[in-house]
Amino acid sequence: MNQKSLLIVESPTKVKTIQQHLGKEYDVISCVGHVKDLPKNDLGIDLENDFKIKLAVLPDKKDFIAELRKKSKTADRVLVATDPDREGEAIASHLATEIPEEKLDRVQFTEITKAGINEGINNVRDINHDLVAAQTARRVIDRLVGYKVSPVLWATLQSNMNFVSTNLSAGRVQSAAVKMIVDQDRLRAKFISTNYFDLKADLRKGDSKENFNATLLKVDGLKVASSNDFDSKTGELKNKDVLLLTESQSDELVKELKSGNWIVTDIKKKPRTSNPKPPFTTSTLQQEASRKLRSSARQTMSIAQKLYENGFITYMRTDSTHLSDEAISGSRKVIKSLYGDEFLPENPKQYTTKVRNAQEAHEAIRPAHRVFRTVEDVKAELGDEAGKLYDLIWKRTVASQMKSAKLEQTSITIKNQKAEFRANGQMILFPGYMKVYVEGRDNPDKDLANKERILPALEISERLNCITLEPNSHSTKPPARFTEASLVKALEENGIGRPSTFASILGTIVRRGYVDRKNGKLSPTYLGLAVTQLLENHFTNLVSKEFTVKMEDGLDEVSRGELDAIPFMKNFYKGG
Template sequence: MKLIIVESPTKAKTLARFLGDGYVIEATMGHIKDLPKSKLGVDVENNFLPDFELVEKRSKEIAVLKRQAQKAKEIFIASDPDREGEAIAFHVKEIIGDGKTKRIVFHEITKEAVETAIANPRDIDKALVDAQIARRVLDRLVGYNLSPLLWRKVRRGLSAGRVQTVAVRLIVEREREIQKFKSIEYWEIIVDLKNKHSFSAQLLKLNGKTPILDQKEKTDVVVKELKEADYKISKVTKKETVKTPPPPFTTSTMTQNTTHLFGWSAKRTMMVAQRLYEEGLITYHRTDSVHLSETALGQARSYIEKTFGKAYLPDTPRFYKTKSKNAQEAHEAIRPTQINNLGGELISEQKKLYQLIWNRFLACQMTQAVFDSTAIDVVAEYRKNLYLLRASGQIIKFDGYKKVLPGSSNGEITLPPVEENENLTLVKVNPSQKFTLPPPKFNEASLIKTLEKLGIGRPSTYAPIITTIQIRSYVEKDEGKFTPTTVGNAVTDFLVKYFPDTFEYSFTADMEADLDLVAENKKDWTKIVKQFWTPFDKILKDVTKNAKRVKIEVEKIGKKCPECKEGELVIRVGRFGKFISCSRFPECKFTDKYQDRINVKCP
């Protein structure tokens, strides 16, 4: 008998579908070893040696693995193809012994991929394991040591993470920018015109300069003149523009799209994607690569030609460049494993995500979309003043990849066939008052995009970061947008003030880059941790001794405390969200449930 070990029962079931009778497949149900819950579990005096313990709730699985391993002639550990999976493989090998144990990796759970993997087993990649251990140790050192500090200096029950703090910081700083923002008034003027046909044009220039219309009085003068002016078409510009398809999905772009299109959280997206991967329908969903295999390219090209015809097939396959230099974990982009599977059999969420991935993948190998773009310049003459107005239009000439990926184009604006020097009749002048807008609040999509751009997030960390900062009540999500809580503000200010380097964006990004180097066997993990720990530990001791206690701002609700009749009722943020309490806490212990005034329905 040959034993294959994977993490999840679904993955085991999919493998069982196409592996013969000679195989037994067992699932670990995730990590079987982890740092202890009750103590630091990292020996900072001894090269940061981690004390990984068997996970207690996995004792049943561990017993089964050991028993099956004894009976097996050959053992293949087939945990997921990344650092996390490699660490699981490492720990499994530790408990079942060496000898007949081999590691196999595949990026899609298909018959061909698995058979190829079994034919080409390798050893455990210690560099990948080290990168995972280093992340775990760093996060543990930060989390475990910051909690008691925050309890003492800010409030009991608080905890903070290395990367999560930086994510909260982004949201805190954005909120302050929004608060500080001063909106500026401006006016836009659209003029409706006609001759044989009607169209509208926007005011651009006055005597060659952009007019400054920042108040109604100035706008009124212009409107008055435009009402009296003579209109003529001065120029018609036509040109062909093309649009190239976007690259296939990575974890980051996939979650950004599902947030935009379906309103899904990153966590939800990753759960659905996990299922599709484990069922063998898509390639591994934690990836920052846009690379595509030869087989996948071939499948896409023949599908495109057969289904849409030669016009939709470029002469050569399109290659996309991966920004991440993480060659060791050279994954593929997220794509369907079988292009002929249109996902019709799938249900609900899985179907939605699968078809999104399918469309994006197919589109990335199709021809460009071609547009006819037109600009009509109109001159309005009033006495000595020359106003320039412009109408822009775009119509699609050839849909190309947009056949399968229509996307949110700005809509088609068709302009009428007009000629230069044509005189026009004024129909109406439409002034409208506008205000400049503050930068938008973060949503999950823009937060992931920013984390990726800053080099802070990784395919395996986006969803956990976003989940954690909400669970800890550091930020709140309302209609998909993030706002920091008072606790989020207080903790961020405290940490950024006393640990300016640790929670600097570039520092966190450099740390991620260092972890990538560990994974590539180019850096020793203990050195990285030491470099981090020595200054951090020094500041930690100093802050513990010297920092003043921080007061968390509270929001008054404008009611007296019903218990002591002295204090005022305020909103506080606790570990389980907002609640009402007395401003005289801890002297007065009155509390009440907080109900969001917006969400309360009239009984």
């Protein structure tokens, strides 16, 4: 009698689906994440012996390890199918130490579908030891940071602040993220708000019943100050060659212009092409779900995990915008059947990934299967919240393969005595991808209407009727507080952390009481300010964006096999 092959995945949710596809020849079990880590009450790192680590089986995984050893002895093959990323590779390496070497195979599934599972099973590979080395280096550095800083936080703050109910901690990524939020608040505190005025005219062509508006642009040839003329960080006027209108000046100008004629002096039209956005990466999915679904990064990743494990989407931790031939073919079939040939480009669109770490980049997040499942399928199986996120992924993927939108922008200059006004309009000539998806908006049809500002057909020297003319008061606004979406974007742009860790970073800094999350806005707490101030004074590197970026880049180089982990860790430990 042939023995079954043993297959190990991370998540228990995948077990049933994979077991159904593979049948009785396989025994599928789940390790539920990491099985080994550095010991809890000991450094676990030999600083004198090339940072050799001492791994301990996690207390709640002892039974699983015993079961793994037992099943591995009798299994024909043992396939380790942990997630295809840095952490998943480390888990595979830790599991491998408990499995007979001659039976061990490493496989990966980028989607939990019959085709995806078969592809994984048929493409056995070795464990990627560069990825493992990078994960080990990250864990060593994070442990050393914790051991070095935590006692100082305790001695300086925790023992003197009675309201602190959680254990204080610092980390090279979370501390840099908190500092970004603190720095934003410091800018807000220093910001000086300035009031400025312009004029808004409601104009009408001849006996038309439709009004359009125009805004004061120049007086006596001098540009009137607008929001772009102020420093967004300080609120101060940065462009001195503009006219800063006061309330009394704007009132006086209204009186002067009331008796004047409104004459069209210039009409400019120019075409504009709007291209679709690439399909989702982990980071852009978190940003869009935050904007459109008001979903936190943690909620988004939790729902995306369920969609992946149940075979609805591809792997959700990725820096890549690449789509496979299967995904492109699936998208083009959808476009042809739902929207027609006029929306289908002659050639498929390919997007280049702006990621240096190619080994950790997979396909973009997109619907799984050759024929994409419907939103109704997802809602029926996983509920409304999963359906909404899948809908977002489905639309973004399909839109990425549609034709660009064609627009026409119109700019009309209208003069009245010494004042020059500007009216701007936009027409959508062909909606293209906007028919399906517009970034940052819920309803594409409604947004198409919002994007159109129709101006009447006018001619040079034509005289217009002024229906209303009134001063418009404005005040400069301080830099906006971070939202989860804007912080995720800033973390990615600054190279702090990796998209797969953004959700846990945000969760940690809120849970530890360093940051408040109210109405979608992130602001530092008194504790967050105190911890940041302490780190700035005594552990400058920990809150330095440049240091954190240098560390992440180094870890990426280790994962690609371009840098040896041991000199990298030595350099860090010695303060390099």
